[in-house]
Structure formats: C-alpha cells, structure tokens
Amino acid sequence: MAAFDTTRTTYGSTGLFGRIGIAFVALASSVMAWNDARTSKNALNALSDRELADIGLSRANIEDIATGKPVF
Template identity: 65%
Template structure:
C-alpha cells in the first residue's frame, strides 16, 4: 500500500528549477520596465514644447515621468 504525505507545504520550496524560473521572470520584468520607460521618454521627447505645456509638463520633466510611469 502506498502512502501520500499531505502535510508538507510547497510554499517557498521552489527548488532549482523554480529559482531559475524566478530569475528569468525577474530579468524579463526588468527589461519590460526599461522598455516602457524608453518608449515613454521617446514619445514625450517627440512632442513640441506647446504640446508638453498642454499636458502640464516641460522638457525637464520627461525623465522623471518616464521613470515613474510604471502603472503602480
């Protein structure tokens, strides 16, 4: 007769494969965040000063907006 141990939890015990997957996910997320900031920076840089003023920004605000535009 086979016994199945159901008292162990799997929370936090990823093993090697799980840790590699978590590392890959973290790296992918970092690339996505970087690309979003790059795209935002490029889109805002393409606007004229008048268009930036219409949305309440100036050229000096672009980098700050691009970094904080992560959707949180």
Template identity: 60%
Template sequence: MAAFDTTRPTYGTSSLFGRFSAMTASLLAAIVDWNDARATRQTLGQLNDRELADIGLCRADIDRIAEGKPVF
C-alpha cells in the same frame, strides 16, 4: 513522536528550476520596464514645448515620468 512526510511536493523557489524561473521572470520584468520607459521618453521627446505645456509638463519632467516618479 515526530514524522517527516516526504511525499508532499514543495512549492516556491526552493528548487533549482524554481530559482531559475524566478530569475528569468525578474530579468524579463526588468527588460519590459526598461522598454516602457524608453518608449515613454521617445514619445514625449517628440512633442514640442507647446504640446508639453498643454499637458502640464516641461522637458525636464520627461525623465521623471519615464521612471514612474511623480511630477509636482
């Protein structure tokens, strides 16, 4: 005999509110990531070539670092 329990709460993103909050959290994370990359580009862009060379970088490396990619 099969039984179906309807009194147990559902967890996860199956409800409309759960999907909305997951979408909102995803959007917020994207905005935070974009702002971090923007701030990194701005800060590194203010350094002169000598200062960049002191930390082992060149101007071409700034975008890769802001995107979180490794610089070889």
C-alpha cells in the same frame, strides 16, 4: 498506519528550476520596464514645447515621468 511523504518540498521553497524561473521572470520584467520607459521618453521627446505645456509638463519632467516618479 501513517505515511510521511518526503519527496515534496515545503511550502514556499523552490527547487533549482523554480529559482531559475524566478530569475528569468525578474530579468524579463526588468527588460519590459526599461523598454516602457524608453518608449515613453521617445514619445514625450517627440512633442513640441507647446504640446508639453498643454499637458502640464516641461522637458525637465520627461525623465521622471518615464521612470514613474511623481512630478508634482
């Protein structure tokens, strides 16, 4: 005799707590990305123009570098 288990969810579907967990992880990763960009901007802004030129950057590149956009 075969039994069919109807208490499990199908593959790939999540229940309410799974969706809440996914939303929490997405929120936490967004906050971490924002904080990383903020920290990078602050560190690059603390450098002098000469130091930025030594590493091949200018003040105009700081925002792009902090957000992960390609500069070159």
